[in-house]
Amino acid sequence: MKEIKRVSVTTQVVDSIRESIINGQFKIHEKLPSELKLCELLNVSRSTVREAMRSLQAEGYIEQIAGRGSFVRDNQKHDYNTIRNWFIESAPNLRDSTEVREAFEPLQARMAIQRGTVEELEELKRIHREFIRANKENNVSALASLDEQFHTQICIMAHNALLEKINMLSIMELRKYRLLSISVKKSSENTIIEHGLILKAIEEKDTNRVTTAMLAHLGSSMADINKVLIGQS
Structure with missing residues (x-):
């Protein structure tokens, strides 16, 4: 350590x-x-x-x-009722966090296109590759950490001190959510696709597309939460 x-x-x-x-x-x-x-x-x-x-x-x-x-603890397996109960208790905070993320994450993604360096983009690609590998290995803890790293790296690429502070607050709010949401069926597979679209838009410097991709990704996360709340997952 x-x-x-x-x-x-x-x-x-x-x-x-x-x-x-x-x-x-x-x-x-x-x-x-x-x-x-x-x-x-x-x-x-x-x-x-x-x-x-x-x-x-x-x-x-x-x-x-x-x-x-x-x-x-063994985080590779989570009891569904435990996950659902936690989501029910945390739903108001999760919705608040998602609403705030919908405001600042598309902004920092656009800024990442404008300000990010080649080296920072390569690091974002590496994180995405590691996420795919962790998914194949069904490593839930690594998936949760790499999801956090992906969004944080985009924030780093934006080179904005205030956004970094907001992102850190968001990270602290979402850590347990990330760990549990990965256990929702197909959540990690969807994340691979959605992160891939965000990464491609950043790489191709398409600000409109990265905004759409990021909002779709956050909307998908909220949809996963709602499915758990009503017992569909």
Whole structure:
């Protein structure tokens, strides 16, 4: 794991541990190092580690068992009723997030066309290829992470500090949604197609098409949510 440089940012601790889970450094059902050991590995305080572990448990990456410690959860399978109940409870927030994303994500995609570098576009292509590979391997955790990376990379290509802040807030709101939505039937296959259309529009510098593709992608995500809510998935 990477040492944390800025101990006040708990998000960096969460990202570091999550990455170690996704890349297989910590295996499914494996016990994580103790709080004290994580403090030493990441060079952070115990309170920071505790907050990070609470976040990872909320996202579904780990399970904390009293008296035993923290263990990596199997995110490859999710009980449908658990998914549906979470979506029902979170529906208002998810709708709010989608409405905001419909405003800023097409904008940042257009700006990515205008401002993104060749190297940044290549990184977006790499992320898309990795998503396809993770789908073939049915790696749910990796799919959720790569979906986040795809949208974040577009934001990076826009080179706008305010959009980066908005995107970070959106990421925090959507992490558990991404993890659970990947478990919805055909969700990842649809995402491959939709991301591919967005990527192609960016590559061909077509601002009108990238706006349409991004809105269609976000609309598809909302449709998946509604299907789960009414029990059609």
